[in-house]
Amino acid sequence: MARGLFHLLLIIVLVMETHCINDTEVPTHIAHNKSITRKRNIAKREITCGEGNYSFSGQCCTKCKRGHVKSIDCPKTQEHCVPCKSGEEYMDHINDLDECMRCRSCDKALGLEVVKNCTSTENAECSCAKNHYCNSSRCEHCESCTVCENGQIEKECTSTSDTVCRMQVKRKVNNYTTQGNTAAADTGKVHSPETLRLIHIDVDLTHHVPDIVREMTLEQVMTFVRHHRLSEPTIEETLLDNSNNTSEQKIKLFQKWYQKHGMGGAYETLICSLRDLKMRTAADKIERKLKAAVCSHQERRESYNDKTEQSNTCSQEGEKCYDDNAEISKTYPESLEET
Incomplete structure (x- = not known):
């Protein structure tokens, strides 16, 4: 009799534990599903940011206009954008960057000179300095023009092509042998x-x-x-x-x-x-x-x-x-x- 009561109590305890476990698992599963739903909703909100905006940490932020970069992580207006230093930095497009780009340097030591100064919205433009040339599409440095040392110039040096010298010939002038070119010999320039x-x-x-x-x-x-x-x-x-x-x-x-x-x-x-x-x-x-x-x-x-x-x-x-x-x-x- 006592043994029968013991078995009955054991069964009741097992039933109660099973019920408690089920009650605990259901809220956990629901919470997990809600978390997934929130994440999906956030993703949907990021995609909905309009033109001229970008998403950051689940919110839409305003892009900065040309010549400016953001001063905070998520600008809400252009007031949160700061201008680039004119003559030193520039930004030539709408952006969500926090640093301006450095202006190009037209280094005289590389045979370059400035043809257009750098502004906050445009980079500097360089060209070959006088007596220098460069025959590539984008010149990082220019070469010195060739000097026609003993003859005259057939074609002047330009910013995109080197000097072309005339072919030289020898002739005698006042009992001295010297060098010149066919044009000089014809014109008598000695x-x-x-x-x-x-x-x-x-x-x-x-x-x-x-x-x-x-x-x-x-x-x-x-x-x-x-x-x-x-x-x-x-x-x-x-x-x-x-x-x-x-x-x-x-x-x-x-x-x-x-x-x-x-x-x-x-x-x-x-x-x-x-x-x-x-x-x-x-x-x-x-x-x-x-x-x-x-x-x-x-x-x-x-x-x-x-x-x-x-x-x-x-x-x-x-x-x-x-x-x-x-x-x-x-x-x-x-x-x-x-x-």
Whole structure:
């Protein structure tokens, strides 16, 4: 009897536990379903954001107009957008970004110049600077135009194409062999006798560099060496190494070019290039100085050798030098004399 009551109680306990478990599981299942439903509803709300808006954490936010970026995660009006710094940054489209884009730099060291300034809504536009060209669709840097060192130009250098030089021919002028081009030969445009003398003897410019660059500005020296394809890293390094001395910068840059070119034809290259680059004043001054130095050296040489049959007349300005009896055939390393 007692055993029968025990079994009855055990059955009642098991029934009650089963009922409690079912009562617990049903609310849990319902809560789970509600959570899924909420997530789906949120997803639906994100998709419904209209044009000019974007979704963020279940809410629609306002995109910023051109020239502006957001200042908070979810702007509600344009008041929550901040402008880009004009001349430094820009944003050229409607956006949900928090940083503006940096303006393009038209670096002079890369042969570029600004053709359109950067604004808060448009990036800067660059083009090749004078005496530089680039033949690609988008130029990150421009090359220096080729210099026709001993001839005239067939086709001028443009921002998109290099210089084309005329084919050169040899001819004799006043018993000196020189080089020119077919056009020059036809028109009779030739160097003066004094200039031909200096070209013929290949003056060594090594000791004349300080006096040469004294007649040029730093910008002119940089234009000259770039014209002759001295690399930009070399130019930049030279300027940095002598950053506190403009005179030394000019000397070192010119020496870099001279080492690359070599003595042969350097004088003619220098004078002709300066004139091609519209630096005629500097070319004329340098030419007069070199003529004066050559004349002065020859007078001392003739006096030392007591060559009475030779006559050599130099003008006070050092602009004319005549040698009627012999050709000059050696270099003149002495420092230039002021005229």
